[in-house]
Amino acid sequence: MDMIHFLHMLHEEIGKSQGTSRKHIIHFRTAKDYRNCRAHLKRLKPSLTHLSKIRDLNIIHAFSCSLKSDALLRQGSLPVYFEEDIKIKVHGLPEKKKHRASIKNDTPGRSQIIPWGVDQIMAPQTWNKSVGSRVSIGVIDTGIDYNHPDLSQAISRGINLINRNLLPFDDNGHGTHIAGTIAAASSNGGIVGVAPRAIIHPVKAFDHNGSAYVSDIIAGIDWCVHNDLDIINMSFGMKTYNKSLEYAVLNAYHAGKIIVASSGNDGHKASIDYPARFTQVVSVGATTRSSKIAPFSNRGSRIDIYAPGDRIYSSWLHGKYNELSGTSMATAHVSGVIALMLAIKPGLRPLQIKNILKRSSISLSKTRTVRWQAGQINARRALSALD
Template sequence: MKIISFHQETPFGEILRDLQGKIRSQKEKKPWRSFDDMSCMCVNQQVYRLIQKHCERYKATVEENLTIKLHAEEEIPWGVKYVGAQRRWKKGKGAGVKIGVIDTGISRDHFELKNRVKGGVDFVRGRQNGHGTHVAGIIVAEMNQRGIVGVSPESHIYDIRAFDEEGKSSLATILRAINWSIENGMDIVNMSFGMPQYSEALARVIKKANDRGVVMVASAGNNGGEVEYPARYDGVVGVSAIDQNGNLASFSSRGKGADRRAPGVDILSTWPGNQFRKLNGTSMAAPHVTGLMALQMARRIKVKATTV
């Protein structure tokens, strides 16, 4: 497409008649779109080739049909910046990685998430709260020139709802949720929840997931003391929370089982109703690590596909 502006001292009607005569002889049905009061017209490449000499004769200004972008910008939350996601995006944004989020459910109609949620299962039914939506946004909020962006914005999220509106679940439901993740081929599972006591059954399903190659990431806990389960199990990446200065948050669990630290204070992310909200907690720290692991995994998938 070409944008042509003629000298405004030349009668535009006269120019149009002259050019139209040339085009009609070539049987062109829709030669241009004109803005008569501005002495401008838009023509496709084929028409421009036909009238190029006439444009030169009238000393017209000819411009390309440039792409114009909105000034609206996505906010990159401080946590996403802190973990270095932007730098890693040069090598990919997580495409091809399947991430299961075991949580309170995800608002699948949120504009940041609706193209990223690819499936899931609901073990509890009933009303949701926003916790799972917030966690999902940290991982995969989409690059769409508005709102925010997540750590791994091209990964696929699976909504594995195991918690009710009050944020409560049962051990049996968690076992079902992890087993569903294994059977449905999740690459990574995010578990922003915990309990203080050891469970043999939970340890076994974690081992089963590890044996199948599933990466398990869990929040350390918000008790300010010992790390909770499942983060404390071998084979699970336990994540503590830090603030914007890199200091361990006062509420964050710590010690054995805290394998990584990630942003967990004043974390802006998605919320039901196409909204956004800031939350604190190791629940917010774990998905930062999940997103980073998705970026790493996506690069390996890409390299493998290239070499095959």
Template sequence: MDLHEFWKLVLEEAAAAPGNAERRIVTFHDPRQYAGALSQWKSLKSRRPGLRRVKASPLIRAFFVPAAGAVKLMQRYGEAIAVEEDLRIQIHSQAPPVSAYKPPRSLPWGVRAIHAPQAWSRSTGVHIKIGVIDTGADFLHPDLKSSLATGVNLLHRGMLPIDDNGHGTHIAGTLAAAGGTRGMMGVAPRALIYPVKAFDHTGSAFVSDIVLAIDWCVQNRIDLINMSFGMKSRSIALHDVVIKAYRAGIPIIASSGNDGKRGGDYPARYSETIAVGAIDRKRRVASFSNHGAYIDVYGPGENVPSCWPKDSYKEMSGTSMATSHVTGAAALLLALRPGTTPRELKQMLRRSSAPLLLRKGQRRATLGGGALDAMRLLRSRGRRQKCANSVPRVPG
């Protein structure tokens, strides 16, 4: 493969394409060829500004290039590379997305419902590093100041991952807010959140942004990843990077979506993730929540209060909110039992969940897992036998 010619073609298209041009994900089959291409790209982009628009994920041996250039690359090097559309992906929240909420005087209902306060005598999630791939976080919020690490802004490198949407701050609050009696308390108040800003102010991102986000989490040895977003289509690149994180021992907890249907969104439907649905205050599957045998556990997701930018608080509904409860409970467990694998965590969440209350016409077997219970999770034991790994999941 002529790598000089490869980059010449990419450069021609990168120079001609507008700034908001569609992209393609170009993955190399041969690790040695990718290593050579990556080395050339690093040396060329300092002299060729057009190549700075190209991004790379060494974890899955991929480059993200302008769409027009990818066509020529596929024609020339089709046997050495694979080309995939760089699809849009959205955060999971209900519309209307928010309602105002006064500063809390008691623990949020979801934190109480999963028995997190009872678990704090055993674990508060201390030192667990949680990568929250989302819209960023409000670093000035008084309830989050001690809970946030610097993280990364993938949309504007060199800038803090400031939240310009609100969704990421809400997730962070449920996960690890530590406002005490006068503010918000999250499920794992001593965990450390690393905001990974991959979504813009509209709550939209590309698959390539998510690939880069997971790549960053793996390279920075994050313990746990929260992904409260999804899309209807399967992506080979996204699945590949999820598998890489799984093999690196990093659990990914993903929201199933808010269509109120049997089935769900990707990446939650990949077997390497932990799929989350939402329940209401009565421990029933929320009307908006996707459901099915592939769901591993359900968390509180209806009218959940949490932190919001500019020192405020708001309620939101969605499987996003449910996911942050599950990720928080997982942080409590990992602090108590470091070294728990993604497979073991999935098994423990399923086995320790409490029975759901069924709506008329529902059958328990069609819903998958039960309701999250942090105390039962901390008491559960992981099984390391091969025969204990049969978790039903819709094929990815």
């Protein structure tokens, strides 16, 4: 079977896929085969209209689309293989919504609110050295509230992967909350994030329910790499291994991107979710105000660093504020600290970043009997370690 015949069959199968379809990722055995098929796809799209529903996942040399069945396509001799495009969820445990006044500001003359997590990791003590200026962070999430006063200075160009014709407006709240912890900057009673001069690029891959497909995530990673962002924040996860997602993470890592991902909120003692489980990722667990591992946080030897994640106060939809708990919130603190580091030393590579964070962390074990256990992130120590 040649590529043109394959695309004609694909066109027919996509046309049959209404209602009972499942999403698939189509991989090519070689980059040459992928480029060959992509060239034919571009040429055939005007006449075979169903081919316009194919998404190009360039970073892993693959396509994604909905098919009623891939059985017919598997029968040919074409050098492709299929993987199911499964759903993935953001990590977060919503708490009761709080008003701005619920956070007490004890510092005389200060009109800014510094949430407890930002304060505990000693980010304010580093702002005379770094505020994360010009460091770009792709937040692959539910989007962002463009009208939030604490985020107006932080937002830069993003993308809506659910609807390319719209801006990545947040219709869930999770992405806005993450962005606030990373880079909020208010001087009028709002909050301040870990790196208040970092630049947030909202990548809306998740819908209003906080759900996305793996192909959406891969497209988001591809966009971040293509636009040469420094950090990719991924506050989401799934239980099962997915080869396509691993390829995307590997390629982003080899492109020098620092990927930070949440470990999951199941309270597992020896297991974490993907993509945090990939070794190329900075995997993050959550801690409480008392610097203990949060009961909901996944933990174990695969965790690289812990950060505040329990009842975190941050920006919310419609210019409001909210408390959320989860390893998602912890991940945002870590992305912020990395932004502080990169603003001082832009050339740091992903493995260097991970090693510095681990080496400069604060131990969570008083007896140090658990030697493998990661520590809690500390911004001041991390920046001092750069010297």
